[in-house]
Amino acid sequence: MAVALPELVLIHEPEEACRTRLAAMGFEPDRATEISSYLAQSTDLALEFEDLAGACARRGIAFSPVELDHAAAVLAEPHADRRRLVWTLTDGIAYFRGGAGPVLARLQGLPTIGSDDTLFALCQDKFRSGAVLKALGLPVPAAGLARDGTWIVPPPEAAQGYFVKPNRLGAKIGIWEDSQARSKARALDLSRRVFSAYRDDVVVQPYVTGRNVRASFLAVRPDAGPEALGVYFVDSGGDFQTMADSMALYGGTGAVAKADGLYVEPQLVPVADLQPAADQAIRGIAARLMAGLGLRDVFSIDFRVEADDTVHLIEFEVCPGLPCFDFRAYCRREWGMSLPEAMAATAAARLTA
Missing domain, CATH: 3.30.470.20 (ATP-grasp fold, B domain)
Structure with a gap:
C-alpha cells in the first residue's frame, strides 16, 4: 500500500469570488473591482501552481491549492495517513475572508505556516493594530479614527498635515493622490468619500516624511x-x-x-x-x-x-x-x-x- 505524501494545502480567496459577493452586498461594479484587487495574488500565483507543485514534488511533498469556499470541507477530510500543513495565502476579516483559513486549520488540529489567527484579525484593523503596536513601545504614528465625516477619535495636532487611509482595506485601496490632507477638516472630507465608496472608517495619522x-x-x-x-x-x-x-x-x-x-x-x-x-x-x-x-x-x-x-x-x-x-x-x-x-x-x- 502506497504511503501518502506529506501535503501542503494552500488556501486562497479568488478575486472573482470576492467580486460576486460584493455585488450581492450592493457594491457598485467599479468599487467591487477595486476592493477585490486586494486578492490579486490569488490571480497571479495561480499561474504558477504547476511550478509550485513541481517544486514540492522534488522535495517529496504534495501540493493542493484550495479555494477558500471549499476549505472547510477539504480540511475536514480524514488525514490520519499523512501530514498536512496549511498555508493561507490571502487574509481578511471584513471585505475578504481569508482570516478564516488558519482558524479552520486550528479547528482540525492542523499545523500552519504563518502567524496565528489572532494576528490575521489584528493586522486587518489598522486602528486597533496601531494601538497594540504603540503599547509595545514601537514608533507608530499616533492615529485618529473617523467615520463618514465624524470623529470617533480625533487625531493629534500635526503641523505637516495628515495621511488618510481606509481602516480595513489593503493594497492601497482608497488611497488617492490627495490622501495627504492639510487639515482635520479635509481629513473628514476624505472620510466621507471613503465611506461612500467602501463603507469603511478611515485612520488619520500625522503625515511623516521620508x-x-x-x-x-x-x-x-x-x-x-x-x-x-x-x-x-x-x-x-x-x-x-x-x-x-x-x-x-x-x-x-x-x-x-x-x-x-x-x-x-x-x-x-x-x-x-x-x-x-x-x-x-x-x-x-x-x-x-x-x-x-x-x-x-x-x-x-x-x-x-x-x-x-x-x-x-x-x-x-x-x-x-x-x-x-x-x-x-x-x-x-x-x-x-x-x-x-x-x-x-x-x-x-x-x-x-
Missing part, C-alpha cells in the same frame, strides 16, 4: 530570524503608492496595464547600502514584533525612513503579496530561489523534519 521601506520575511529555514529580513527602499516615483499604482501592478488589472505598456515596476534599493543605522533599527523592530507580537514564518512590515535614520513603523501584513515584485526579489536575493522554490522549501522543512 522614503517608503518594505521589510519582507520568509523563514525558509525554520530557525531564521531578523537577519533573514529583506529590507528595501521601494521607490515608485511618488511620495506614496496610490490605489491606481497598486492596480497597475497586480492581478487582472495589472495584466491589462502590462499589456498596454503602463506597468512600471518600482525600484528596490537595500536600506543597508544607504542608511545602515536605519536598517539595523528596522531589524530590531522586527525582532520585537516576532518576540512580543508573535509574527513568524512569513510577513512584511512597512516603514517610512527619514534622512536622519528616524524610522516610523506604518503597518504589518501576515499575508504579504508573495507574487509581488518585491517579495520575488527578496526570495532571489536572500534565499537564491524563485518564489515557487522558496515556498516549497519552506513547507518541506516543516513537513519532512
